[in-house]
Amino acid sequence: MNVPEFVPNLIAGEERPALSGKTFDKCDPCKGTPLFSVARSEAADVAEAVRSARASQPAWGGLPAVRRGMVLHDVVRLMEDRREEIAQVVHRETGKSMKDALGETQAAIQVGLFYASEGQRLYGRTCTTGVPNRFSMTVRQPVGVAGLIIAANTPIANVAWKVFPALVCGNGVVLKGAEDTPATAWLFGRIAREAGLPDGVLNIVQGLGPEAGQPLVEHPDVGVVSFTGSARVGKLLGRIAGERLAKISLELGGKNAFVVCDDADIDSAADWAILSAFSNAGQRCVAGARIIVFESVYEAFKRRFLERTGELRLGSGDGDDFGPVINGRQLANMIASVKKAVDDGATLLTGGDRLKDAAHADGFFMAPTVLENVPPDAPISREELFGPICCLYAVPGFAEALALANDCDYGLSACIHTGNFHRGIAFCQAVETGVAVVNAGTFGSEPHMPFGGTKNSGNGSREPGTEAIDIYSDLKDIYIHTDKGKL
Numbered sequence: 086m087n088v089p090e091f092v093p094n095l096i097a098g099e100e101r102p103a104l105s106g107k108t109f110d111k112c113d114p115c116k117g118t119p120l121f122s123v124a125r126s127e128a129a130d131v132a133e134a135v136r137s138a139r140a141s142q143p144a145w146g147g148l149p150a151v152r153r154g155m156v157l158h159d160v161v162r163l164m165e166d167r168r169e170e171i172a173q174v175v176h177r178e179t180g181k182s183m184k185d186a187l188g189e190t191q192a193a194i195q196v197g198l199f200y201a202s203e204g205q206r207l208y209g210r211t212c213t214t215g216v217p218n219r220f221s222m223t224v225r226q227p228v229g230v231a232g233l234i235i236a237a238n239t240p241i242a243n244v245a246w247k248v249f250p251a252l253v254c255g256n257g258v259v260l261k262g263a264e265d266t267p268a269t270a271w272l273f274g275r276i277a278r279e280a281g282l283p284d285g286v287l288n289i290v291q292g293l294g295p296e297a298g299q300p301l302v303e304h305p306d307v308g309v310v311s312f313t314g315s316a317r318v319g320k321l322l323g324r325i326a327g328e329r330l331a332k333i334s335l336e337l338g339g340k341n342a343f344v345v346c347d348d349a350d351i352d353s354a355a356d357w358a359i360l361s362a363f364s365n366a367g368q369r370c371v372a373g374a375r376i377i378v379f380e381s382v383y384e385a386f387k388r389r390f391l392e393r394t395g396e397l398r399l400g401s402g403d404g405d406d407f408g409p410v411i412n413g414r415q416l417a418n419m420i421a422s423v424k425k426a427v428d429d430g431a432t433l434l435t436g437g438d439r440l441k442d443a444a445h446a447d448g449f450f451m452a453p454t455v456l457e458n459v460p461p462d463a464p465i466s467r468e469e470l471f472g473p474i475c476c477l478y479a480v481p482g483f484a485e486a487l488a489l490a491n492d493c494d495y496g497l498s499a500c501i502h503t504g505n506f507h508r509g510i511a512f513c514q515a516v517e518t519g520v521a522v523v524n525a526g527t528f529g530s531e532p533h534m535p536f537g538g539t540k541n542s543g544n545g546s547r548e549p550g551t552e553a554i555d556i557y558s559d560l561k562d563i564y565i566h567t568d569k570g571k572l
């Protein structure tokens with residue numbers, strides 16, 4: 086399957102254009118030319134989608150959770166059958182290689198499998214009580230309508246991460262597709278319908294954030310919102326949802342520290358740093374953007390890291406290391422940020438600009454970029470760039486490395502490379518992040534693990550894992566009294 090010419094909404098089981106008839110163009114990140122057009126939805130489309138989700142929710146939520154899980158198992162099985170097709174769409178929309186797109190599709194399938202099986206484990210608790218002749222327990226109930234908003238960086242994984250837990254909990258769903266990867270959401274909607282998900286349970290609106298995303302968060306019938314995106318937008322949506330006391334889960338950005346100690350295996354640390362900083366073109370909330378190295382091994386690490394950076398190949402083939410960034414705006418922002426850092430005195434060790442050779446010039450290819458001599462309070466040390474850009478910092482020892490890792494407005498992920506067990510554990514305990522890793526990359530979360538961050542990286546919620554069930558379901562306390570006189 087190739088990408089469609091037009092990506093519509095999915096509302097009440099029907100593929101529809103936006104009510105206004107408006108569209109926008111989605112660009113091919115490898116060529117910079119339009120790839121297809123997309124429904125440009127507004128509040129009226131969102132209202133229709135919410136109405137549809139609300140109307141179909143009682144029947145879906147009324148199914149036993151085990152039965153909902155069985156339907157989701159059918160969706161997962163169809164995703165498995167059509168994994169090449171899904172990966173093709175991801176590959177075309179993002180410009181990442183088929184190999185990476187297939188890996189991401191497999192990760193989405195794993196998430197789907199996990200939550201389909203949660204249908205058999207949607208546990209409440211049986212509790213103790215201080216009252217004679219009373220049983221007390223908790224049960225889980227659907228929230229109602231879930232409004233889901235996602236980023237474009239790993240499109241099929243981002244869809245699965247939210248849609249499966251929201252559905253297994255019995256909610257009606259409205260998903261706002263990412264404007265840079267709308268076709269992946271569209272294809273998922275088709276597959277879910279073909280697999281037997283009842284019409285109207287999953288609705289997909291396409292469009293731009295302020296026009297189609299914000300009305301979803303503002304809608305009074307949306308009981309729970311889950312958002313993956315930037316801290317700037319997350320804070321805005323947190324305020325909007327807070328105004329009407331809707332539940333909201335915010336999975337936001339990161340500026341993640343990668344620490345290399347004097348007793349690290351330098352080759353292995355350099356390999357992991359390359360993956361952390363540059364894989365997926367640095368478009369990961371968990372990208373390793375701040376590489377903090379003990380002074381005694383700084384030059385040795387830098388040499389190896391730059392050698393490895395120089396070997397990286399950019400393109401969308403399976404032999405390439407990473408592809409383009411998602412759009413021209415992000416690319417221009419990255420180039421401007423690096424230029425400002427250099428104007429302010431940073432040393433550019435490699436990269437710093439888009440690729441200008443004939444094979445890459447038209448696409449949004451940002452060269453892998455490494456800087457040093459950057460103050461910790463400079464914008465490039467603090468602001469997330471979401472691209473293949475990292476800074477190197479030299480520190481005297483462990484205490485300074487930890488302090489610099491924590492001198493950050495974000496708190497998503499961090500890693501340390503060391504041969505010292507005690508250092509590894511101490512770092513994991515003291516680093517102010519939601520994820521901490523010893524001797525690997527700043528990325529690598531698993532479907533059953535609760536992912537999320539501190540500070541500007543989120544509002545304390547955790548997805549996926551069983552913890553996401555707490556987001557998409559409400560607990561109800563039930564007390565049952567027996568009457569001994571009636572025995």
Ligand code: NAD
Nearest residue numbers: 235236263293294295298299314315318336337338339370
């Ligand atoms: P973004 O915040 O600009 O957009 C994300 C989504 O929000 C898109 O679907 C967009 O249309 C929508 N949106 C934008 N403005 C909106 C508004 N006013 N109301 C409602 N919706 C709105 O982010 P981006 O640049 O597209 O994505 C990159 C960001 O996502 C980075 O900060 C990255 O770290 C973060 N991210 C976080 C995670 C995580 O799990 N923590 C995972 C992937 C990406």
